[in-house]
Amino acid sequence: MIRVDGQIVSPGAGGVYNERMVQGYRVWDPYRSKLSALCMLDDSIDLSGTMRVLYLGAANGTTVSHVADYVEVVYAVEFAPRPLRDLLVVAEKRKNIVPIAGDATRPDRYAPYLEEVDLLYQDVAQPDQAGILLKHLPFLTTGGQVILMLKTRSVDIRRTPEEVFAETIERLTEGGLIVQKTFWLEPYHHDHAAIVCEVVK
Template identity: 50%
Template sequence: MIDGLEERSIGGETGLATRGEPVYGEPTADGWRLWDRSRSKLAVLLDRGVDTGLEAGSTVLYLGAASGTTVSHVADLAGPTYAVEFAPRPMRDLLTVAEDRQNLFPLLKDARQPESYAHVVEPVDVIVQDVAIRGQADVALANRQFLKEDGRLVLSVKARSEDVTRDPEAVFAEVKERLAEGYTVRYAESLEPFHDDHLGIVAEPDR
């Protein structure tokens, strides 16, 4: 188990928890806050015991941070956490989340244009990507430049964002094939029943 991540029973619910200020109405007790798997793809992987590469003190680039639900838990555990979000509205919420986390750095940027934040982001141990747009593998490849040689990509692929008309399995196969142009996939499994038509991927950069 990662330091700072524990299984806890809080408010009648049992699951993984981190220590930090509450963000989205999650159950809390004694400074611990439950990490809701139904609202976080990364939480599903961690609950399954998947080796995501995330450790206490890791440097993280989070793509698609939205209003901060998952990235707040990541920042509770990690070291410097760079949170990229394109939309101004959720960014306002993310800025509020960052007020309680000095290691969380919100960036109002487009994950498809990593050159716009390359001057800010240092080499990272983990890239966590949850970007619901077409071309999710392309985003992962474009941001590979930030990942250390022994780092990990943790990618949540939303099939319906790639093509709502196609069979999700066909979409997933295509994404994995595209990823192979810069990564070696070590894990790829459905995130159901918590997230329909989503595939969780853990990959390493090709050396």
């Protein structure tokens, strides 16, 4: 990842969401993007020009646009109509973004539009976040990486974030993943955790 003056940046054209520019790079605000927050907390997280990414929960394309600045292609899945419209506008200017109108709980419906990917990245506000992630493992290439942005309050508001986190780790492990590292995304995002995994082969 490229850093300028202690900030995460990306090398694409600006003007996606009025982001700041510094030395010709787009500033990737960790308070607006959980992936940027993770990169601020762990400098080993990286994206490369040969990577193919499946992004679940693309929303309006803010983080997707930064990922696309680094990688070969991003398959960006979003279900809600309003953010999907914004995502389509972002994809018009970045030809390596493949926007997919789809329900992440039903990957069979958009499987024909995908290929094997090197990174499976998920940021969805659903109760069964672990289950959704596990359904997409068949799209991950051998040696690929998984990053789950766990929104604990979306899973179960009645339980503590720590309880939801522990249960999610257990489900991912049972589903065939090795948890490599975890981070709570404070101070950037409250009650959110990043879980970085690899597949047991």
